[in-house]
Amino acid sequence: MVEHTVAATNAIVTLDVPIPQVIWGWMITLNMWAKSIGTGVVLVGAYLLARHGREVGESVKIWMPIISFIFLNIFLLFTLLDLHQPLRMWHIFVYPHWSSAITVGAWMATLFTAIIFVMMLIALRKFVLAHEDRVPRFCRKLAQMEFLNDELYDKLLKVAVVLALPVTMYTATIMGEATARELWQTPTELVQMLLAAILTGSAVYLIIGQKWSYEVKRDLAIMLGVSAFLSFVIYMGEYYFGHMKAEEVAAILSYVKEGPYAAMFWAGQWIAFIIPMALVYFSLRSRSASLLFLAGVLAIVGLYITKHVWLIIPQLLPLS
Amino acid sequence: MKLGFLVDLNLCMGCKGCEVACKVENQVPLYSWRLRVKYVDVGVYPETKRTYTPLRCNHCEDAPCERICPVSALHYLENGIVNIDKERCIGCAGCMMACPYGAIYMDPVTNTADKCTYCAHRVASSMMPACVVACPVEANIFGDLDDPTSHISQYIMRHQKDGGVRVRKPEKNTHPKHFYVGGGEVHLNPLASKREEGYNLFNKITHLDHIGGH
Numbered sequence: 001m002v003e004h005t006v007a008a009t010n011a012i013v014t015l016d017v018p019i020p021q022v023i024w025g026w027m028i029t030l031n032m033w034a035k036s037i038g039t040g041v042v043l044v045g046a047y048l049l050a051r052h053g054r055e056v057g058e059s060v061k062i063w064m065p066i067i068s069f070i071f072l073n074i075f076l077l078f079t080l081l082d083l084h085q086p087l088r089m090w091h092i093f094v095y096p097h098w099s100s101a102i103t104v105g106a107w108m109a110t111l112f113t114a115i116i117f118v119m120m121l122i123a124l125r126k127f128v129l130a131h132e133d134r135v136p137r138f139c140r141k142l143a144q145m146e147f148l149n150d151e152l153y154d155k156l157l158k159v160a161v162v163l164a165l166p167v168t169m170y171t172a173t174i175m176g177e178a179t180a181r182e183l184w185q186t187p188t189e190l191v192q193m194l195l196a197a198i199l200t201g202s203a204v205y206l207i208i209g210q211k212w213s214y215e216v217k218r219d220l221a222i223m224l225g226v227s228a229f230l231s232f233v234i235y236m237g238e239y240y241f242g243h244m245k246a247e248e249v250a251a252i253l254s255y256v257k258e259g260p261y262a263a264m265f266w267a268g269q270w271i272a273f274i275i276p277m278a279l280v281y282f283s284l285r286s287r288s289a290s291l292l293f294l295a296g297v298l299a300i301v302g303l304y305i306t307k308h309v310w311l312i313i314p315q316l317l318p319l320s
Numbered sequence: 321m322k323l324g325f326l327v328d329l330n331l332c333m334g335c336k337g338c339e340v341a342c343k344v345e346n347q348v349p350l351y352s353w354r355l356r357v358k359y360v361d362v363g364v365y366p367e368t369k370r371t372y373t374p375l376r377c378n379h380c381e382d383a384p385c386e387r388i389c390p391v392s393a394l395h396y397l398e399n400g401i402v403n404i405d406k407e408r409c410i411g412c413a414g415c416m417m418a419c420p421y422g423a424i425y426m427d428p429v430t431n432t433a434d435k436c437t438y439c440a441h442r443v444a445s446s447m448m449p450a451c452v453v454a455c456p457v458e459a460n461i462f463g464d465l466d467d468p469t470s471h472i473s474q475y476i477m478r479h480q481k482d483g484g485v486r487v488r489k490p491e492k493n494t495h496p497k498h499f500y501v502g503g504g505e506v507h508l509n510p511l512a513s514k515r516e517e518g519y520n521l522f523n524k525i526t527h528l529d530h531i532g533g534h
Contacts, residue, residue, distance in 0.1 A: 084411025
C-alpha cells in the first residue's frame, strides 16, 4: 500500500471519486488566440493608417476588416462549440447577468464583430468597384449600396479601435473571476492580453506586408519585439517569483518547472518571444526585413502554445 | 434566514451513507457527485490514521459561481442557498472554473452544470436534506445560522471557544456557509495530501477524461 512509503507527516488520498481536471481545453486556447489576432489587426492597423496611411492605407483598409472578421468568427465559433448547450447561447442576451465578465465580453464581442462586418463590406465594395467587370453579378449589388463609403468606414474605425481594447482584454477579467485559479491575476492578464494583441497584430502585417517599405516594417518589427519582450518579462516574473506568495501558485508553477508542461512552456516562450525578439534585433541591426516574415509566423504559432500552457496548468491542481 | 451546514469530523466514520443518499435523492448520474466523502491516510504503518471528509457545495455568501454565471442560472434563494436553474444554464463551465472547492460538475445527461443545493426541494417542504437524514451518527448538522437558538448556531458557539470551527479556503474570501468541527489541514486543504493516480484502497483514483457529455 502506498501509505507504507510516505513519511509520517505526509498524507495521501486513498479513497475518492474521480474529479474533473481540464475543464477549459484547446477550444478556449483557440478562442483567446484568435481573439488576439482579430483585435490586434485592428489596433495595429489603426496605427499603420495614422502613421503610414499614405503608403499602406489602401491595403490596410481592405485587409484589416477581412482578417479581423475571419479570426473573430473563429473566436466566436469555438466559444460556441465549447458550450455544453450551444443552442442556448441566446440566453446570454435575454438573461444577461452583468456581474459576469462572460456576459459583458459576449455583448462587446458581438457588437465589435458587427462593426467589423460592416467595415468588411465597405472594403469589399471598394474591391468590387475597382474590379466590377471581373466579379460575379451578385457581388455587384454591393456596389450599389452607396452608404457603404469611406466616411462611414472612418467613423466605424474609431469605434472599433475603442472597442478592440476591452474586447481583447475581457478574457483577463474572466480569468480574474475564476476564483479557483490562483495563478491568473487580473492586472497581469490584462497586460498579457493587450500585449498578445499587439504581438499578433504586428506579426500579421509583417506577413502580409511583404511589399511595404523598410520603414513600415521597422515600426512593425519594433512593436513585435517590444510586445514580445514585455510579455516574456511578465511570464518570467511569474515563473521565478510566483511561488513566493502562495502555496497554490507554487504547486501550479511546478507543472512548468519540473512537471509535464515544462517542455511545452519553454517551447512557447522560445517560439513566441525569444526567437522573434532575436530575429527583430538582427533585422534592425542589418536593416534587412527578410527575417521579419519568420518572426511574425513564429510569434503567432508560439503564442498559441504559450496561451495553452497558461490555460491548462491551473486546472491540473486538485481543488478539493 | 440563512441556511448553513456543519459537519463534525470527530463523529464522521466515513460510511458514505450521505453520499449514497444524495445520489438517490437527487438522481445524480454515474461519474458525478454532489457530495462525496474523501479518505485521506496519514502516517506510516502501523502508526496510521484514516480521516474522512464529506465535501459538498459551501453555499458561499460571496459565491464565485454565482458571480461568473453569464445567465444567472446560479442564483441565491432567499434562505441563502445557492441554487441552479438547469433550464437556463448554457454549459459554459465558468462556474466550474470559478468554484475553489471543485463542488460543481457538468451533468453528463443534461449537459448543464449541477451541484449540491442543500436539497432545496426538500427544504422547501420543511424536510432536512437527504444526507442529514441518512447520517447514522448525526455528524451532519443543518439549520438557520441567523437563529441563535438553532442547533447549528448552538453547535458553532459551543465549539468556537477552542477555535475548532473552520471553513475550507477562507483566504478565497467566499465566506462559505458550510463549517467543519474537528477538521485539520489534511481534511480541508487539498494541497496537504498527495493525490496519486492509480489503484489505492478500493478503487482507482483518477481524473475524469470528459467533462459532462461534451
